[in-house]
Amino acid sequence: MTEVTEAGVSKAGVDEAKAAMREIFPETPLQMNEHLSRRYGADIWLKREDLSPVRSYKIRGAFNFFRKAIAAGAKDRTFVCASAGNHAQGFAFVCRHFEVPGVVFMPVTTPQQKIDKTRMFGGKFITIRLIGDIFDQCYAAARKHVEETGGMMVPPFDDRDIIEGQATVAAEIVDQLPEGVIPDLVILPVGGGGLSSGTTGYLKDVVAPENFIFTEPEGAPSLKKSLLAGEPITLAKLDNFVDGAAVARIGDLNFAALKTFSADQVMLMPENAICVTITEMLNVEGVVLEPAGALSITVLEALGREKLAGKTVVCVVSGGNFDFERLPDVKERAMRYAGVKKYFILRLPQRPGALRDFLNLLGPDDDIARFEYLKKSARNFGSILIGIETANPENFAGLVERFETAGLGYEDITENEILANLVI
Template identity: 30%
Template sequence: MAEVNPVSDQYLLSGADYLRNILRAPVYEVAQVTPLQNLARLSARIGNHVQLKREDRQPVHSFKLRGAYNMMTQLTEHQRQAGVIAASAGNHAQGLALSSQKLEVSATIVMPRTTPDIKVDAVRGFGANVVLHGNNFDEAKIHAEMLAQQHGYTFIPPFDHPAIIAGQGTIGIELVQQNGHLEYVFVPVGGGGLAAGVSVLLKQLLPEIKVIGVEAEDSACLKAAFDAGQPVTLDQVGMFADGVAVKRIGSETFRLCEQYLDDVITVSSDEICAAVKDIFEDTRAIAEPSGALSLAGLKKYAEQQQLQQCHLAAILSGANLNFHGLRYVSERCELGEKREGLLAVTIPERPGAFLDFCHLIGGRAVTEFNYRYNDDKLANVFVGVRLLQGQQELEHIIADLRQGGYPVMDLSDDEMAKVHVRYMIGGRPPKPLQERLYSFEFPEYPGALTKFLSTLGDQWNISLFNYRNHGADYGRVLCGFELAEHDLLSFTTHLRKLGYHWHDETDSAAYKFFLAQ
């Protein structure tokens, strides 16, 4: 196998080189040609011809098999005998495990301890040796590289290698064969291997096709690299779309994306949840969040650019979803589609006030209604309303309520209101407190909450606590502390030493409205 260092300028493949390597990639010895499926309901709703590339139909339910197998076929006999190793939280691991089984090569996969059992079991099912180490991908990767040095394994990277990129690029061949009229192709971006491979292929064959990269807002390493002109390392990444939770774009993938991608767009977690629902309604398939990422970008881009009657395709990159994560998706998809609004409304505490309020809401479906007696004059209500006409309808509701004399606050985009406060309505302290509020994230695994509290310590009194396990890889906690002004410096210094991601939420409007004294 030719030793190619993708971070070196000594040997950079041209677009023609990549085209040749993609056309010669033997991925169909193990991978499938996946369908390009029409999304009839979504197409009618947004006024464009929308199709979905079903990479969830691969034997490992993701596109990662293509790149892993292509690189494995290029190993020398010595490398095959020594075995291979990788670090992965899921899809790359399964792709490499099946490739190793097919080629009869020993494989070791280092996975974070937070990896859902469904993914660990799938990797073991293909015969790979699984090593659980660390609480995130970076810790797993460091351990995998150490094992590679100790045992002489060949490290198979998840995205930043020409052979991996070429394998993923075979999706582009299928796209142009399945629909020669495509005008836009939307590709999810994590480390950039898929986006690099598809864009370089399409631009060699049909350069008029626009290729748009799509990133999660809280993991936008490619956008950060574009802004800086070179790859940069993000301080942290969100874990909801864990398949694209990459802190730094690859060096070779960035070079290709910078040259061949036409644009990049970011989407929120709520917009991803809405895309998961769209896919289910049209296909009855359940995509993982990173798998639905590109369709979320397609919808947002089509709206922003006012596209009409265009031929658009998105790649459903994977469907290895932790089933319990659907709880979160179900709660948030309506918000992502602008089909639900969340409002904080102040109503007078008098007989008939609720009825008057409901008359102003009209015949709309109320999705949530939370109230608790507060005082003799005013009551605070948390209300969810289903919307048929999106943001415009929500603005009409707010205007009607204000005209009726009801102070109202729109919480539809307030993350803390959606994650925590809606489940804590009415929880005010019985006495004045010098209280400050903080949110935390920590890796989910058995005993994680106990470890979090133990690490937090008992030096400061906890005055409020909310924790919800959404079935995701990371748990979220909202915590209030009794803190005098002279305690703030020592407290924040303590937080920085803990190693958890945290944020001061004391100035949150939702907190002040429903929870603060």
């Protein structure tokens, strides 16, 4: 009898999918990263799914779904998906490979860059329909289209064939690690759960359950909340910054595969900490990562050298579809998280020389990045929004002390989310 993993897929099935997948792309590399390994005194391996043809692992599940559906006689049906990101691009690539028609539903608000890339991958075999302002409206339109036309919906994660396809990541890791090397930790990003459920199922006889670490963005803790509740739950509020992992509800099949893990194994990463990883990997390693793709590497800093030293760690880097128009925002968030940029509202007297007196309070490594007059709060005083960058976070302690010694009215709004969103 074929062994079946908790995700409902067999290892033999995953290996078969892996072999079939070679007709469209070679295995993505598993690379020892010297920079990270030196920092943490560990062997840090990165599984580079950002180097797939569509720059994410999503092509794997899509290929496996199509392969099996076509073998079962669905060649003449129209395939349908709803996505504004990596799933759409993988779907489009596979439609062109199998030369089958596909319809991609995307929200009207989808960035043009993502629309263009999806169209490029699919070519003449796909049609893109922009419907709704949010994903839920787009998804509902896709479902209605399937019902009315008899099309075949290709889900992003909650499907056994999709899970089996994503599990080929794990099968490749086993093949690529040096002989006799077993990971002490495997760090997996989680969105809908297809990658994590497939990977843990395939590796269950290789890696002990307690040696898996799952990571989600703080603003989308679907798996963690579901594990705490003991059942899949739908998040009432979602931060979409980490768009590749911001899922309101983990898949039912995926949760069934992951429900035996502890909620303590799910580490939530602040969105701004993820930005630090993106900028560092770009500046130091020349590696372009999307926010979801940076999740597993961000966990390393949270664990720290003390917990990682001497270990063999595999981080699955899930994708690199990064829109460089987001880079200024990512840099801003990274600097604020690192503590080298702060925003203050100052109450300056309206008299000659007041600004010069303030400038004299700045240290040699302090730089004004933003200066904006807001309004007068009284006849003799004015409110100023000022952004200050410095070389070292400790410099701000001295600056604030000089503010207070000078009797300068100020408020640090860097971490005041409501106020910062209004004026920054």
